[in-house]
Structure formats: structure tokens, C-alpha cells
Amino acid sequence: MRTLRILLEKEFRQIFRDPAILRLIFIMPIIQLLVLPLAADYEVKDINIAIVDQDHSSYSRQLTDKISASTYFNLVIYTHSYNEAIRGVEKDMADVVLQIPPSFEKKLIKENEAKLFMALNAINGVKANLGGVYLRSIINDFNGEVRLDWLQFPRFNPQPLIRISSINWFNPLLNYQFFMVPGILVILVTLVGSFLAALNIVKEKEIGTIEQINVTPIRKHQFILGKLIPFWILGLLVLSIGLLLARIFYGIIPAGSLLTVYLFAAVYLLAVLGLGLLISTYTETQQQAMLISFFLMMVFILLGGLYTSIDSMPKWAQIFTMFNPVTYFIEVMRMVVLKGSNLYDIRYHLLIVSGFGVFLNSWAIINYKKRS
Amino acid sequence: MEASVRAQNIFKSFQSGKTKVEALNDISFEVEKGELFGLIGPDGAGKTTLFRIFTTLMIANKGNAWVDGLKVVSQYREIRKRVGYMPGRFSLYQDLTVEENLSFFATLFDTTLEENYDLVKDIYIQIEPFKKRRAGALSGGMKQKLALSCALIHKPSVLFLDEPTTGVDAVSRQEFWELLRNLQLQGITIVVSTPYMDEASLCDRVALMQAGKILDLDTPSGITRKFSKTLWSASSNDMYQLMNDLKADERVNTCYPFGQYHHITFKGLNQEIQSIEKMLAEKGHVDLTIQKTEPTIEDCFMELMNQ
Numbered sequence A: 001m002r003t004l005r006i007l008l009e010k011e012f013r014q015i016f017r018d019p020a021i022l023r024l025i026f027i028m029p030i031i032q033l034l035v036l037p038l039a040a041d042y043e044v045k046d047i048n049i050a051i052v053d054q055d056h057s058s059y060s061r062q063l064t065d066k067i068s069a070s071t072y073f074n075l076v077i078y079t080h081s082y083n084e085a086i087r088g089v090e091k092d093m094a095d096v097v098l099q100i101p102p103s104f105e106k107k108l109i110k111e112n113e114a115k116l117f118m119a120l121n122a123i124n125g126v127k128a129n130l131g132g133v134y135l136r137s138i139i140n141d142f143n144g145e146v147r148l149d150w151l152q153f154p155r156f157n158p159q160p161l162i163r164i165s166s167i168n169w170f171n172p173l174l175n176y177q178f179f180m181v182p183g184i185l186v187i188l189v190t191l192v193g194s195f196l197a198a199l200n201i202v203k204e205k206e207i208g209t210i211e212q213i214n215v216t217p218i219r220k221h222q223f224i225l226g227k228l229i230p231f232w233i234l235g236l237l238v239l240s241i242g243l244l245l246a247r248i249f250y251g252i253i254p255a256g257s258l259l260t261v262y263l264f265a266a267v268y269l270l271a272v273l274g275l276g277l278l279i280s281t282y283t284e285t286q287q288q289a290m291l292i293s294f295f296l297m298m299v300f301i302l303l304g305g306l307y308t309s310i311d312s313m314p315k316w317a318q319i320f321t322m323f324n325p326v327t328y329f330i331e332v333m334r335m336v337v338l339k340g341s342n343l344y345d346i347r348y349h350l351l352i353v354s355g356f357g358v359f360l361n362s363w364a365i366i367n368y369k370k371r372s
Numbered sequence B: 001m002e003a004s005v006r007a008q009n010i011f012k013s014f015q016s017g018k019t020k021v022e023a024l025n026d027i028s029f030e031v032e033k034g035e036l037f038g039l040i041g042p043d044g045a046g047k048t049t050l051f052r053i054f055t056t057l058m059i060a061n062k063g064n065a066w067v068d069g070l071k072v073v074s075q076y077r078e079i080r081k082r083v084g085y086m087p088g089r090f091s092l093y094q095d096l097t098v099e100e101n102l103s104f105f106a107t108l109f110d111t112t113l114e115e116n117y118d119l120v121k122d123i124y125i126q127i128e129p130f131k132k133r134r135a136g137a138l139s140g141g142m143k144q145k146l147a148l149s150c151a152l153i154h155k156p157s158v159l160f161l162d163e164p165t166t167g168v169d170a171v172s173r174q175e176f177w178e179l180l181r182n183l184q185l186q187g188i189t190i191v192v193s194t195p196y197m198d199e200a201s202l203c204d205r206v207a208l209m210q211a212g213k214i215l216d217l218d219t220p221s222g223i224t225r226k227f228s229k230t231l232w233s234a235s236s237n238d239m240y241q242l243m244n245d246l247k248a249d250e251r252v253n254t255c256y257p258f259g260q261y262h263h264i265t266f267k268g269l270n271q272e273i274q275s276i277e278k279m280l281a282e283k284g285h286v287d288l289t290i291q292k293t294e295p296t297i298e299d300c301f302m303e304l305m306n307q
Helices: A002-017 A019-039 A058-069 A082-090 A104-110 A125-150 A176-207 A209-214 A220-250 A258-282 A286-302 A315-321 A325-339 A347-367 B047-054 B076-082 B098-108 B117-130 B140-152 B170-185 B197-202 B220-225 B239-248 B273-282 B297-306
Strands: A047-053 A073-079 A096-100 A117-120 B005-016 B019-031 B036-040 B062-067 B083-086 B158-162 B189-194 B205-210 B213-218 B231-235 B252-258 B261-266 B289-293
Touching (some): A002 A019, A058 A073, A058 A096, A073 A082, A176 A220, A176 A286, A220 A258, A220 A347, A258 A286, A258 A325, A325 A347, B019 B047, B019 B062, B036 B197, B047 B062, B083 B140, B140 B158, B170 B197, B197 B297, B205 B297, B213 B220, B220 B297, B239 B252, B239 B273, B252 B297, B261 B297, B273 B289
Parallel strands (some): B036 B189, B036 B205, B158 B189
Antiparallel strands (some): B005 B062, B231 B261, B231 B289
């Protein structure tokens, strides 16, 4: 016990003496949490639209007004020439072109039917797709208004009408940050838990201090615990800072119990610490450990459901995500923070992550040798 | 009396790419209790590998080794409590202070600085003024002293020092050897390696190592006594030309630079030194001196290497 205590004492002393690590642990997460969720936003706004109005009627003006009043669209070009609008697209000034053909109003009134033409710049697929959807819904709305305008209501609706009204559960305002912040927090905890720990152990190898440690009677498990415990504590510390920031800056108050979050994080950190330890046993220099970490981090982020929905991945990729511990924590964070899930709801996640912990740690301990 | 350190037919090889490098090739020797034993040899002779085997950091391919009567493979746990090891590279925590390093290693051995203060006193006094300084900010000589203190903190019965004086200035080197002498007086067996031949004479016994083999093992005077030929030292105004001329002469056996002289041995036993002098004078050497000299360990090493 005395040995473990001095090891922990030494480790914390070194960590708090290294300004670079302190910055990495405390300042980086704050910046990431404050900047990333605002920047990484899937909502498409500010779609530049070019309207080719060849009708110049009151209806075409109404439609134009309706579109430019929407927060999603910026009316950048208003013209009567289709070619001019397309040139605007070519110059990257406009994303969407809406053509209102001549005698739009006349046809609408006389024939009860009129056509509009929509052209989308699909270089950015998401923007084109969403732009089209938004525009269509505005036009539909407009259509409804027009009908309301000049239809005399019969006693009964000639056509049966189904109205759909929806409610967004757990995130009623569809606030994207509510979705991102818990996920980014998971990535930060993973960084501290696995990669900082790996780098720390490899540093001892690189500088040669491990040599001096290895000739002492210190036991393998003491040394490993002496390395894991500090980063376990730091990981929970980063989580606490992150939750606090989420509350202050984004108003995210976990719907579920904080205790559930911490319990899961405690187990999860054991798993990622095992990963860090494993990396350290396979590398000799900090550079090697760093490169492996970079590679793994990319995989963790892209196959962890942070940005991309796992459900929309191909089947094989979904199987991959099952071997990614980050996936489970992100899911649990979102479940507990947004939905208020309790321990019983996340029992399988907890079980799987414990499995990761046992597996990774055993592998690392078997692979860690005090002598060659 | 049982040997303090013993090696018996030790082999160790490393795989370097496709070629196999024999780092240790049938090494056997014994070091007695309380002895100051030197392993002398150039870089790559296998000194560090041998140390790593004795300090239980590495396992030999073949052969046995004992430290304090304990087998290095099976009783390594006990050995780790009894040996002090100072690796060739400074391997203490640079971001901890002198004091923190000492108390850290003391605690790992379940002891305190105060408990074994007598042993490290001489050394510790010299670094005490800097005890609040981080180890990384110490000078080379001070780092060595700190490392030695840390290796001694648990009162080891055997001390392994891997090239403790490499990269240390001449004054610090001398001080360091004096410290080793004092430690020896306290009954600690010391095994020290060095690439510097001049330090060999400061040991009780030395083993000359080269390419994984022990060339000779004896007391320093015993080794120099074995030098079979008469050694001459020569100098002139043009040392480079002198070397070339001597090497070109068929009567000359070996010739190599040694400090400000060239050391020469001849093939025959009774060489007419006058005729050599005459030959050199004819080649235009002035201020020529050739005189007999006592062989040093280095001369013996050169001779053994050429055999």
C-alpha cells in the first residue's frame, strides 16, 4: 500500500508539474466543448436561392416573398432569365434555382394547375437535398394558402384531409447541441483515459526510467495500478468539467441520474485505460504511441455514432461499431442525458463495456513484461 | 567463500533483421565479495547486456548466473531487493527534484533516506545544496551522483554500475572513483563497466571484453605483466609520417598512437633500436626519441585484440 501511495504521489506530481499535460487535460476540453458543438451543426441554413420570375404576377410575388421571408433561404438573384440564374449557380452564388414560368398565375386560376421548376446544385448533397425539401414544403404551404384564398368552403370537405402533427420527444426543439455535447464529452474522456495513459507509460520506456523501476522489488500490478488510477481520476474529472460546462453554456441538464452517468463512466474508463495500457505494451516510443492513437481516434469518432448515425451505416460497418467501446458510451450518454434512462435501461451497455475492460486489461497485463 | 556474482557459460544473441548478433558468447567469471571488479571493453563488447542479465532485466539464452548466491532467473524477486543498478543512461525522473527522486526510490525499497544515510552520506552531501532542484536541471556529474545515491539507497549488497563515468569530466570521474573505493570499504561488491582503459588500474580485478568474449581476466598488474613484448614509445616532429614510416617497416609488429607518442612493438625479440632510429633519421625525422616504456592495460588490450 505504501508503494502504491508513493507511486500515485509521484504520478500526480509529474502530471501537475507538466504545463503541457495540464493544458491538454483542462483547457483543451473546455475549448472543444465550447467551439465544436456550435460548429459541427447539421442544420442547413442560409441556402442561396435564385428565383427566375417570368410571370411577374401577384402570385409569383407572393411566392417570392414567402420564400425570402423564410430563415432557410437567402434570395440572392431575382431575375427573369433562366440563364442568368444558372450562371449564378456556376459562380457558386446560388444553390437552388426556382423558375416561375410565364402565365403561372393564369394557369393556376384557369386550369387549376400550374408548374414550377426547381434546379439544385448537388455538389454538396446534403445541402441540395435539404434545400429541395425545404423549398417543396414552402411551396406546398403556399399552395394551401392559395386554395384557401379562392375556394368557397362547402359544408363538407370534398376531399378527405389527413393532417399530421408531430411532437419531438426528448429534444423538443431539435436542438443539435443537445445531441452533440454529450458525444463530444465522451471523446474527451476517451482521449484522457486511453491515449494520455498510453503516452505516459511509453514515456517511461523512452526515457529509460522504467529500467530503474524494473530493478526494484515493485510488483507488476502495483506499477500498473499506479499508472491507471491517476488517469481514471483525471478522466472522471474531465467528465465533471464537461457536464458542468454543458449545464452552464448549453443548459443541458441530464434528464437521468448523474449517478448513472458516473457509474457507467467509471466502468468505461477501466476499459479505455486497458486500451491505453495495451498500446503502451506494443510501442517503444511516444511517437509510435501517438500515431496509433491518431489512427484509433479516427476510427472511434467515425464509427462511434458521434456524427453519423450508426443505423444508416452499411451492415458490415454496423458490426464494426459493436467492437468500438466509444459507441456504447455515446449511446449511454445520450440515453441518460436526453431520455433519462436509468441503470436498468443501460444494463447491456454496462455489461458489454465491462467485458471490454476485462478483455483489454488482461491482454495488456499478459503482454506487459518487466524483463525481456 | 561464495562468490558474490557468478556467471557460467552465458550466451545471449539478438536478432537484428536477418542477421543474428552474438552479444555474449560463453561468458564465465566470478566476482568475490567486497571486490571492485571492472568490465573493460569498447562499445558493443556486451557489457550492458551482461549487466542486464545480472540485474534480472534480461534472460540469457543459455547458461546460469548468480548474484549473492541467488539464481537470476528463478530468484529474481529476491535479487531485486539486494542489487543496486545504475544504467548507462541517466534514468531517474527528470521532472522530480533530487529529494523527491531519492525518497521515491527509497520508498520503493521500503526504506528511507535517513535509514541508510551513512552509506550515501559522502555522495549526498555533494548534491544536497541542489536538493530542491529538478533532476533534469543538474549537471552531468551531479546527475551521476544522484543516480549513484538512488542505486545505494537500499543498502544493496552488490552494486552494478554501467559506464558511470562516460561523458563525465575528468575531475568528476576521479571523485567518482574515490567514492567507489569508499563504498568498497563498507563491504559492497561493485561491478563497474567502462570503456576507458585508464580506469582499469583502479579496480581490484578486471575482465577485458571484446565482441561478447572475455579476452583476459586478472588484476590490473597481472594483466600488464602478461604483456609479452618490449614496448617502445616513439615521437618526432611529424607524428603522422612517423606512423606511416613505422608501419611500412617490416620489422615493426604493431604501431598505434598513444597520447602524444606512438607505441611500438617489434617482431624480433632483440631489435637493434639504433638501426630503426637510423632508418627514421634517413627519412627526415627530427627530434626523434624512441624509448622503452611500461605497458598499460590499453597496450595489453591492443595486443589481445590482435591475437
